[in-house]
Amino acid sequence: xxTSRKFFIFTSTLLLLFAIAIIINAAINFRSYSxxxxxxxxxxxxxxxxxxxxxxxxxxxxxxxxxxxxxxxQTKEIKNLWIVRSEKVIKQYGKGLLNEKPKDPIDHKVLxxxxxxxxxxxxxxxxxxxxxxxxxxxxxxxxxxxxCHKVHEGDVLGAISLEFDISHIxxxxxxxxxxxxAITLVFILIALIAVKILTKPYIDFFERLQQSLTRARNGDFxxxxxxxxxxxxxxxVAKLYNLLIEKFQNTIGTIEHKLAILIKNPISxxxxxxxxxxxxxxxxxxxxxxxxxxxxxxxxxxxFERIAEVIKAVMKTEKFVIYHVDSKKNxxxxxxxxxxxxVCSKHxxxxxxxCRTFRTQNIVSSDLFPELCKHxxxxxxxxxxxxxxxxxxxxxxxxxxxxxxxxxxxFKENLFTLTNYLENAxxxxxxxxxxxxxxxxxxxxxxxxxxxxxxLEEFIDKVNKQAERHAASYTIMMLDIDYFKQVNDKYGHDVxxxxxxxxxxxxxxxxxxSDIAARYGGEEFxxxxxxxxxxxxxxxxxxxxxxxxxxxxxxxxxxxRKTVSIGVSFFPQHAKALREAIKYADVALYKAKxxxxxxxxxxxxxxxxxxxx
Numbered sequence: 124x125x126t127s128r129k130f131f132i133f134t135s136t137l138l139l140l141f142a143i144a145i146i147i148n149a150a151i152n153f154r155s156y157s158x159x160x161x162x163x164x165x166x167x168x169x170x171x172x173x174x175x176x177x178x179x180x181x182x183x184x185x186x187x188x189x190x191x192x193x194x195x196x197q198t199k200e201i202k203n204l205w206i207v208r209s210e211k212v213i214k215q216y217g218k219g220l221l222n223e224k225p226k227d228p229i230d231h232k233v234l235x236x237x238x239x240x241x242x243x244x245x246x247x248x249x250x251x252x253x254x255x256x257x258x259x260x261x262x263x264x265x266x267x268x269x270x271c272h273k274v275h276e277g278d279v280l281g282a283i284s285l286e287f288d289i290s291h292i293x294x295x296x297x298x299x300x301x302x303x304x305a306i307t308l309v310f311i312l313i314a315l316i317a318v319k320i321l322t323k324p325y326i327d328f329f330e331r332l333q334q335s336l337t338r339a340r341n342g343d344f345x346x347x348x349x350x351x352x353x354x355x356x357x358x359x360v361a362k363l364y365n366l367l368i369e370k371f372q373n374t375i376g377t378i379e380h381k382l383a384i385l386i387k388n389p390i391s392x393x394x395x396x397x398x399x400x401x402x403x404x405x406x407x408x409x410x411x412x413x414x415x416x417x418x419x420x421x422x423x424x425x426x427f428e429r430i431a432e433v434i435k436a437v438m439k440t441e442k443f444v445i446y447h448v449d450s451k452k453n454x455x456x457x458x459x460x461x462x463x464x465x466v467c468s469k470h471x472x473x474x475x476x477x478c479r480t481f482r483t484q485n486i487v488s489s490d491l492f493p494e495l496c497k498h499x500x501x502x503x504x505x506x507x508x509x510x511x512x513x514x515x516x517x518x519x520x521x522x523x524x525x526x527x528x529x530x531x532x533x534f535k536e537n538l539f540t541l542t543n544y545l546e547n548a549x550x551x552x553x554x555x556x557x558x559x560x561x562x563x564x565x566x567x568x569x570x571x572x573x574x575x576x577x578x579l580e581e582f583i584d585k586v587n588k589q590a591e592r593h594a595a596s597y598t599i600m601m602l603d604i605d606y607f608k609q610v611n612d613k614y615g616h617d618v619x620x621x622x623x624x625x626x627x628x629x630x631x632x633x634x635x636x637s638d639i640a641a642r643y644g645g646e647e648f649x650x651x652x653x654x655x656x657x658x659x660x661x662x663x664x665x666x667x668x669x670x671x672x673x674x675x676x677x678x679x680x681x682x683x684r685k686t687v688s689i690g691v692s693f694f695p696q697h698a699k700a701l702r703e704a705i706k707y708a709d710v711a712l713y714k715a716k717x718x719x720x721x722x723x724x725x726x727x728x729x730x731x732x733x734x735x736x
Contacts, residue, residue, distance in 0.1 A: 130322060130326060131315070131319065134314075134315060134318050135311070135315060138311040138314055138315065139311065142304070142307040142308065142310075142311060145303065145307060146300055146303055146304055146307065149299070149300060149303050150296065150300055153296045153299060153300070154296065157289060157292045157296065158241075158243070158252065161200075161252045161254075161287050161289055161292075162241060162252075162254065164200070164287070165241075165252075165254045165256065165285050165287065166256065168195065168198070168201065168204075168283075168285060169256040169283045169285070171195065172192070172195060172204075172206070172283050173258055173283075175188070175191050175195075176188060176191075176206075177266065179191065180271065181266065192204060192206065200287050200288055200289065201285060201286070201287060201288075202251065202286045202287065202288045203284070203285070203286040204283070204284070204285050204286075205223070205226065205283075205284050206219070206223045206281060206282075206283055207223055207224065207225050207226070207230045207233075207234065207255075207281050207282045207283070207284065208223045208224065208280075208281045209234050209278070209279050209280055209281050210234075211272070211273065211274050211278060211280075212272060212274075212280055212281055215272060215273050223281070226284070229242070229253070229255050229284070230255060230282060230284060233255045233256075233257050233279075233282045234257065234279050234281070234282060235279075236257075237257050237259055237277070237279045238257070239254065239255060239256045239257060240254070240255050241253065241254040241255075242254075248290070249288065249290045250288070250289050250290045250292070250293045251286050251287065251288060251289070252286070252287040252289050253284070253285070253286050253287075254284070254285050254287075255282050255283070255284040255285075256282060256283050256285075257279050257281070257282045258279070258280045258281050258282060258283070259277060259278070259279060259280070260272060260274045260275070260276065260277065260278045260279075260280050261276060261277070262276055268280065324350065324351055324352045325352065325357070327350070327351075328348070328350040328352060328357060328361070331346075331348050331349065331350070332348050332361075332364065334346060335347070335348055335364075335368065339368060339371075342396045342397065342398070342399075344368050344369075344371055344372035344375070345372070346368075347365045347368065347369075348361045348364050348365055349361065375396045375397065375400070376396075378396075378400050379396055379399070379400065406540055406543065410543055410544055410547050411547075413429065413433065413544060413547065413548070414547045414548070414551065416429060417429050417548055417551050418551055420551075420555075421555075422555065422559075423552060423555045423556060423559065424458070426548060426551060426552055426555065427445055427458045427459050428459065429548075430445065430459075430544065430545070430548060431443075431445065431459045431461075433541065433544050434521065434523070434541065437537050437540050437541050437544070438523055438533070438534055438537055438541060439530075439533060439537075440523055440524070440525060440530065440534075441461055442461060442462065442503055442523070442524040442525065443460075443461055443521060443522060443523045443524060444457060444459070444460040444461070444462060444466060444467075444521075444522045445457070445458040445459040445460070445519055445520075445521050445522075446458065446467075446478075446519060446520040446521075446522065447517070447518075447519055448475050448478070448481050448517075448518045448519065448520060449475070449516060449517065450475065450515070450516045450517075450518065451516045453474060453475045453476060454472065454473060454474075454475055455467075455471065455472045455473075455475050455478060455481070455520070456472070458519065462501070462524075464501075465500065466499065466500055466501035466506075466522065466524065467498050467499065467500065467522075468498040468500060470498065471498040477498055478498070478520060479495070479496050479508075480496075480508040480509070480510045480520045480522075481510060481518065481520055484510050484512070485510070486507070486508065486509055486510070486538075487506075487507075487508040488505075488506075488507050488508075488531065488534075488535070489504075489505050489506045489507070489531075490505055490528060490531050496508070501524055503524035503525055503526055504525070504526045504527075505524065505525050505526065505527075505528070505530070505531045506522055506523065506524050507522070507523040507524075507525075507531055507534045507535075508520055508521070508522045508523075509521045509523070509538065509541070509542075511542075511545050511549075513549055513552050513553060513556070514553055514556060517556060521541075565577065566578035566581070568641075568642040570620060570623060570624060570627075570642070571623060571624055571627035571642050572627065573627050573630075573631075573640045573641050573642050573648070574639060574640065574641035574642075575641060575642060576641065576642075576643060576644060578641060579639075579641050579643070579649065582639065582651075583701050583702055583705075586701050587700065587701060595653075595654070596653075596654055596655075596693070596694060596695065596696075597651045597652060597653060597654075597655075597693075597694045597701065597704070598650075598651070598652040598655040598657070598660035598691065598692075598693055598694075599649070599650070599651060599691065599692045599693070599694060599701075599704050599705050599707075599708040600649070600650035600651075600652070600660070600663075600664055600689055600690070600691050600708060601643070601647065601648075601649055601689070601690040601691075601705070601708040601709050601711070601712040602626070602630070602647065602648040602649070602650065602667070602687050602688070602689050602712070603646055603647050603648075603687065603688050603712055603716070604622055604623070604626060604646040604685055604686075604687055605685060605686045605687060605688055605716075605720040605721055606685070606720075607619060607622070607645070607646040607685070610622060610683075610685065614678050614683070618676060618678055618683070619646075621676045622646075622676060622685050623642075623646060625671070625674050625676065626646075626648060626671055626687060627640070627642070627648070629667055629670050629671045629674065630648060630650065630667055632670075633663055633666045633667050633670065634650065634652065634663065635652075635653075637653045637654075638650065638651060638652045638653055638655075639651040639653075649705065649708075657693060657725070660691060660693075661691070661723065661725070664689045664691055664723040665723055667687070667689065668686070668687055668689055668721065668722070668723055671685070671686070671687045672684060672685075672686050672687070672721065686720060686721035687721070688712055688715040688716050688720045688721060688722060688724075689712065689715060689722075689723045689724070690708045690709060690710065690711030690712030690713070690714065690715055690724050690726065691708060691711055691723060691724065691725045691726060692704045692705070692707035692708040692710075692711060692725075692726040693726075697726055697728075707726040707730075708726060710726060710730050711724045711725060711726040711727075711730065712724070714730050
């Protein structure tokens with residue numbers, strides 16, 4: 124209900140109540156006046172009857188009082204009239220000609236109390252006013268009542284009962300009230316029309332203001348307030364309000380534009396720009412704290428642990444996997460998982476192109492089509508996979524899992540928030556990847572691609588610290604190309620480099636991914652085989668030696684082959700420190716050279732009795 128209608132109803136009700144009050148007051152006053160007038164008329168009739176009866180008594184014509192009373196009773200409006208004698212008067216003068224004894228309880232009560240009683244008898248067709256007035260004996264009246272009656276001062280001599288027909292008064296009263304009501308109704312209508320005409324511009328102004336404020340509360344600041352009111356103060360209010368709304372609209376627009384620059388995929392389900400800005404600022408604040416935190420994390424692994432916590436908080440799930448996709452190698456690996464068992468097939472891990480999300484670079488949601496991904500093997504009913512590219516060759520796929528449609532809808536609704544976290548983490552991850560790549564390069568030999576001596580120094584320190592907490596065993600192999608100096612002197616360093624690269628390739632092809640291969644210096648190489656048995660280590664060494672001996676380098680059309688000598692030691696069997704075990708492998712290598720080269724020699728304590736370390 125609008126303001127105009129409310130005001131009209133309020134004003135109408137107020138005027139109607141005022142009219143009803145006037146009519147009720149008029150009715151009460153008219154009734155009171157009519158009854159009072161009838162009562163006064165009854166008093167007058169009673170006085171006339173008393174005086175007439177007194178005159179009849181003094182003139183000794185009481186026997187003719189019937190005519191007198193009948194003539195009085197025939198007066199207009201008097202319907203009935205009768206005289207009642209008290210017991211003392213009856214005792215003195217008798218019952219009277221008309222059997223003037225009490226007719227009803229009212230007569231009896233008036234004779235007993237000496238107080239007049241009046242009663243209104245109303246029906247649908249008539250209205251009777253009954254009144255009974257006592258005659259009181261008094262020595263001070265004229266004539267003296269006590270001179271004729273054997274009574275005392277104040278005794279009741281009798282009473283007169285009158286019934287007046289005042290039906291015409293009620294009819295006149297009703298007609299009068301109807302006239303008053305009609306006049307009042309006309310006045311109300313005129314007043315309402317006048318009020319509506321005078322207040323309409325003001326009501327229109329406030330309704331327009333209310334509409335504008337309501338729309339502004341919901342984020343719409345386009346509705347301006349216009350008014351036809353000539354009052355200066357109202358026009359000033361309208362102008363000031365419009366200026367305020369316009370300024371607010373411009374400010375909110377600027378804030379929205381700048382927030383859209385800072386956050387990707389801004390909140391769209393909320394139409395109120397203030398609420399939208401508030402939510403966006405909350406998200407930006409959380410993302411800023413997140414970014415400040417990961418900037419101090421030293422490794423990519425730690426950053427993805429932070430991202431995993433964000434996924435739990437934003438997506439409200441404990442079931443997800445973060446995959447790393449290497450587009451160069453076309454492989455996938457798990458960066459973080461909350462699942463105990465694999466949820467993707469091994470084939471899709473070794474061949475990244477089998478991953479639909481990575482291949483299409485689009486979100487894959489299983490609620491769109493049954494069995495959308497043939498490689499999914501998880502137990503959850505639904506999965507929701509999100510791709511995210513970090514560098515040209517480094518990307519991730521986040522697989523979220525759930526069992527209800529409501530949960531997957533929640534994933535979709537909050538994806539923009541997760542995406543913004545990832546966008547802000549992206550430069551930090553890129554920086555860490557670059558640092559790791561640079562560090563990797565600094566730890567790699569430029570010619571062979573194997574680890575260098577710097578890496579070995581760091582790795583040895585790490586192994587020594589780990590050895591303090593739990594046992595770890597390594598087989599150490601020291602390799603050296605036989606007569607390598609002659610190759611450099613005779614054919615040049617280019618040919619020597621070819622043999623060095625050839626030996627590196629031979630080593631890599633004969634060891635496991637968990638083993639460490641490093642160029643120790645010049646033509647020397649060092650191998651660290653993790654958790655290898657002596658027999659297994661010796662087989663690996665022999666395979667490398669034999670395989671390298673069969674390799675050929677062509678120089679000016681001539682085939683050249685070289686051999687390699689290998690010294691082997693075991694950690695911690697031969698030494699408690701890894702550096703010492705490396706030294707023992709070098710001693711075994713020296714022994715292999717001494718015994719004729721192109722052989723594998725296992726270190727024995729009698730080869731080196733004391734090592735300075």
